[in-house]
Amino acid sequence: MSGNQWGPPPGQYPQQPPQGQYLPPGQGQYLPPGRPWPQQPQYGAPQYGAPPGQQFGWGSGGPRPPKKKGGGAKFALTVVGVIVAGVVGLVGVSTFLKHNGSSDGPYTSQPEPTYTTSYSPSYSPTGYTPSAQPSTQPSATQRPTTTKPVPKPTAPRTTRPTKKPVVVTDLDIVARNRLYKSGAMRSVNCKESSARLATAAGATTNYRNLWNCLNRSWPSLVTKAGAKFRPPSVRTFTGNINTPCGTWYDSGPPFYCGSTETIYMNLTEDVGGYNQYPNQSSKVLARMWMLHQFAHEYGHHVQNLTGILDAAHDIRYDAPSTAKELEITRRIELQASCFSDIFISANRKSYPISGQSAVQWRWLIGNVTDKQNDHGDAVNHKYWALRGYNSRNPASCNTYVASPKKVQ
Template sequence: MTQPPHGNLPPRGPVQPPPVPGQPPAAPWPPGQHHQYPVAPRRSPGAIIGICLGAVAVLVLGLVAIVALNKNDTPVASTGYQNTPSPSAPSELPPAGASSPQSATVTAPPPSSSAPSSVGPQKILKLGDHPILTDKNAGLQNRVCNLPPWQSTQSGAEAFFTAASKCLDAAWGPFLEAYHLPFVPPALHFPTGASFETECGTIQVGIATAAYYCENNLYVPFRGLQTDQYGNNPGVYLALFAHEYGHHVQEVAGLMDAAWQKIYEAGQNSPAGLEMSRRKELQAQCFSGMFLGAHVDQGGTVTRDMYNKAWNDQETRGDNTSRSSDHGTNAHYAAWWRAGAVNDRIADCNTFAAPPSEVS
């Protein structure tokens, strides 16, 4: 599903739910009616005795035929089948589009006479009750992340973010795959011009586009990083990059599609639409904090100084700074990042279940 940009550009248009591949499910029984199997009529005792005697006669004739066949010495060609039981087929998730934000029940397809084909992992279009958000003990593993020293040049930034993307892949990939979600790393791009083309449209490079995510693609235009302001401050750049990668986590999981469906239903600039946008953005903030919290002081190059500077920088970002209403106040922008960083528990990032007062 094509996603609108995560900047200030308008969306591409309303999202239509994708069709369910394969045949539609059978129509349910009408309300108030129950499917009943036909019941055989009762028979008289004499009829039952006659049926039993007939069954005995058929059994005797069958035994005679089997004995006659066993006397035949002609070899039978092998069919290739073995007597060992075949392993049971793995559970299969519903095809894409079969679920809605309100209902994403995992079901298995009806049995087929042909060989079973495995249906790969699928997104789960849920929000507050999404499986990755309901496990209170789930979080990212503590890992070592080694990044090259920051250099405020095009080539230096490319080397830094390329290494960071590998650390993010290694952190989020196994986590999402554990929930049978279709993880693939995002494609990384480093635009150099004043604008660049994406599936979400033409993006103008500026202070609002230090990093940009659209449809499994992550763009980092060096000219938008404001290196003249932040200088040699890799913790700030890493947190910003991890925020945009957080949108990829939402995309892979199905959270992104479910959120945009709600935004389109309400209207992007309506109070409900703007609130859903803030919930989406604040969750990406929390995911960014989780990543830095899981990798600081683990023996790699994500140092305590980088972590502390990223922590303090979050207060400078948000709707108070941008004069918008779609990302959350600066206080909430910092609070959700810190919630992810302190405990590294993804349930603490469930912005979709938070009260409105925490996502204003």
């Protein structure tokens, strides 16, 4: 059924939702994890990725033109070159974005007024009198003399060298984005919603609260990156939902559609996970899961605003092999998780992430599966989540210069 804007969908949740349908390559972008609901080790680990035979995609939607030749190979060689150089994080960040211009406006200097004096008075003991000019008239017997003006020296003409146009590549946008120089995120004192998450209305209230917090957390960093901030739209759904990025079912994960800048949250998964087990630790895990899921999808929105998402899509599209395509997808997804934990850490005292919440959050980020090999394994997911959490700085989330081993 169609999703609702900030509200519970009509009707009841389906007892047996249909098989998940995922977007074809070149459309929508979305988060790990998929179904089943993440459980603690005694009842299974959370599932990241799409069901067998399906493929994740992202971007602005619509059909793609034929692949360009050689683009993917160039990216692979460039990334390897960066890795060999031992770059971790961001070094020598470019100030250019493909889709976002500088925030500085044009500057035009104003001419300064000039003053000339044609009359110079003099002062005398008897009063104020104009200065007399000496006579320059020749006498009757004196021949006037003329002097030849001395020619002024002329300086040799010089020509300024023409500047070569600056070419900003997709690799520049993903690996040297100005977002990596925006600094650490400050706390906005986000507090957890007091709504009971056992119902669609409670879960929706929780999403709205997180949406407000994230809308106050990311704008300054996005603006420093030279991009214009826009908050995403959010919709909830159960059953199936038709979007500009394709048709989705609640047997799959939540997702982000770049063409409409909309986050779609799966109520069947989130509410069902909260109600599935009666013990308190499972309910805390469900709350941490919803927090991480929503902040992760918002991370894709940040990628979209700063041009990273579209540029990474182009690199993936030109990849020379399926293995390289999956590697780029993992770099995108692991970065979104890193962005998620920047926000979680920045507000860890007010939310808070302590006690049982901290225990469940740490278990969550280190216990994931990746059957489709497109979101990153448990070890690497925990690595990037902790980088974001410990630094609270996007510079720590530059997955595009990391070794392939760090994005497996």
